[in-house]
Amino acid sequence: MSWRIEQKLAERLAEETGYYKFPFGSRHTMAICYPNTYEVGMSNLGMQIIYREVNCHEGWQCERAFVPDKEMAAWYEKDHTPLLTIENQRPLCDFEIIGLSVNFEMDYFNVPYLLTQGRVPPLAVERSETDPLIIMGGPVAFFNPEPLTPFVDVCIVGEGERVIHDLLKIYTLIKKEGGTRQNVLDALAGVPGLYVPSFYIHEYDEQGNLCRIIPQKGAPASVARQWEELTEPGETVVSTPHTAFGAMYLIEIARGCGRHCRFCMAGYCYRRPRVRPLSYIKEAVLRGKTLGKKIGLMGAAISDYPQIDELVSFIRSEGLSFSCASLRADSITPAIVKGLAESGQRTITLAPEAGSKRMRDVINKGITDEDLFRSIDLATAAGIMHVRLYIMIGLPWEEDEDIEAIVDMTQRVREHMKRIGNTGKITLSINPFIPKPCTPFQWMPMANKNVIEHRLDIVKKAFHREQQIELLIEPLRQCYIQGVLSRGDRRVGEVVALASRYGGVKGWKRAVKEYGLDVKKYLYASRPLHAVLPWQVLDMGLAPNYLTYELEQAQKGEFTKPCWEGCRRCHVCGGINEY
Known part of the structure; x- marks a missing residue:
């Protein structure tokens, strides 16, 4: 083992507080892996919560591993050292269970890399009785795990705080009785919320379309x-100065969203919206204060939290700075922007998503230009001068006129800022729309790359001489890879496995060509409403016809109002749908 790697991991652990460390092998062992760097992974609250839950489960210990940065990756390669965990510096192959926390499509390529570097066969079919069991959680695991099913044995479908305990109990019992790997999978397949991909056969017709998903061995x-x-804590477990957010203490104040934005997977997979009690959040803030941390408020729409003004006032009264994961222009308050300004924030980020009212109605955004102007007024009065606007292009039923509307909206925002004496900069963050599973747009195609490039040119030409208007555009190559991965099936997973041999995402094009994958079919073809979808086995709890109803509403440009107390229309909260 390289002394440099040992030293780096020891230094990293020494800078942390709140971690768990037990003598290796004194308990059952699990390693939780985030398929990105330490800085990115330690910014993920979900991974930290599962880390805590496993370490608090009787007889278990959980350690962490991440994709090494360039410097450490070179050390690993030069010294032929397997990927090691932080706590006890053990290779992944020494663990009984490896948990993958996957949140973003472009991290898919790091999954086989992590396993290979940890001396674990990356493909599930190649693992023996002595290899770790690979489980996967995170949003990817429950909106469309299929492109990663070649690598995983079990997927946690949904929020995993309780399910992980069911899994560990069953594993412990079966292993105590001398059971095999197959015995474990047989038992886990019957647990609510656990999906065992190998128990489902995918069949294709002569045109290569998925036509049947057949459960095996009594699987549901x-x-x-x-x-x-x-009811369980939702805050930073392991505190470190090295995260993508900086030295911040993260607190989840709410989960889920009832706004019904039709493009948003989180709004459908995490439904229903829930909030944590203000009393708990205040206690969590004080725990962050003892560590000298800035407070990071996490949730789908922070400004929608019912007692947000009181919470912000409390944070500031304790002399603490804070930051928000997201804000909505129609629910932002003077207290929020004042607190953000006092916390050192210099840019207000808003997400109209589209320029025209027509397109905002299609996607059910529910934001008006007046909401934007009011938010900018509040921010300017508080001393926040810069504005960032999130925009999508290539939305369903979008026309060139809707792109011109983005230009018009931005110019109106600029004129409004001038009228109120705000000389700050506008940043347009523009990304192509990617259809997501489990949303009303799951059947829709992604806009052709030529169309996207043409529409981006409209915006670029409009503002190429504007020094106070900046454009941030995600690389289109990555967007179209995400488009394939987002709604892909198991064949896409085979291409990911092939690409991993050729350097990961760098080998994508070569792998696609070698495998013969028709990426245009995944990107540009509308899927019939009766089509068998790769993720169809997963039940989000929605009424059977709810997504098709919302798709019809989108095409008509009809607005769906947010969830309300006692709402039963989508069936997630029980009862009969009422739309």
């Missing part, structure tokens, strides 16, 4: 998504 026809009532 569908796997119900699990969700929590937020």
Whole structure:
């Protein structure tokens, strides 16, 4: 083992507080891996929560591993050292279970890399009785795990705080009785919220379309998504100065969203919206204060939290700075922007998503230009002068006129800022729309790359001489790879496995060509409403016709109002749908 790697991991652990460390092998062992760097992974609250849950489960210990940065990757390669965990510096192959926390499509390529570097056969079919069991959680695991099923044995469908305990109990019992790997999978396949991909056969017709998903060995026809009532803590477990957010203490104040934005997977997979009690959040803030940390408020729409003004006032009264994961222009308050300004924030980020009212109605955004102007007024009065606007192009039923509307909206925002004496900069963050599973747009195609490039040119030409208007555009190559991965099937997973041999995402094009994958079919073809979808086994709890109803509403440009107390229309909260 390289002394440099040992020293680096020891230094990293020494800078942390709140981690768990037990003598290796004194308990059952699990390693939780985030398929990105330490800085990115330690910014993920979900991974930290599962890390805590496993370490608090009787007889278990959990350690962490991440994709090494360039410097450490070179050390690993030069010294032929397997990927090691932080706590006890053990190779992944020494663990009984490896958990993958996957949140973003472009991290898929790091999954086989992590396993290979940890001396674990990356493909599930190649593992023996002595290899670790690979489980996967995170949003990817319950909106469309199929492109990663070649690598994983079990997927946690939904929120995993309770399900992980069910899994560990069953594993412990079966291993105590001398059971095999197959015995474990047989038992786990019957647990609500656990999806065992090998128990489902995917059949294709002569045109290469998925036509049947056949459960095997008594596996359920569908796997119900699990969700929590937020009774357990939702805050930073391991504190470190090295995260993508800086030295911040993260607190989840709410989970789920009831706004019904039709493009948003989180709004459908995490439904219903739930909030944590203000009393708990205040206590969590004080725990962050003892560590001298800035407070990071996490949730789908922070400004929608019912007692957000009181919470912000409390944070500031304790002399603490804070940051928000997201804000909505129609619910932002003077207290929020004042607190953000006092915390050193210099840019307000808003997400109209589209320029025209027509397109905002199609996607059910519910934001008006007046909402934007009011938010900018509040921010300017508080001393926040710069504005960032999130925009999508290539939305369903979009026309060139809707792109011109983005230009018009931005110019109106600029004129409004001038009128109120704000000389700050506008940043347009523009990304192509990517259809997501489990949303009303799951059947829709992604806009052709030529169309996207043409529409981006409209915006670029409009502002190429504007020094106060900046454009940030995600590389289109990555967007179109995400488009294939997002709604892909197991064949896409085979291409990911092939690409990993050729350097990961760098080998994507070569792998696609070698495998013969028709990426245009995944990107540009509309899927019939009766089509068998790769993720169809997973049950989000929605009424059977709810997504098709919302798709019809989108095409008509009809607005769906947010969830309300006692709402039963989508069936997630029980009862009969009422739309």
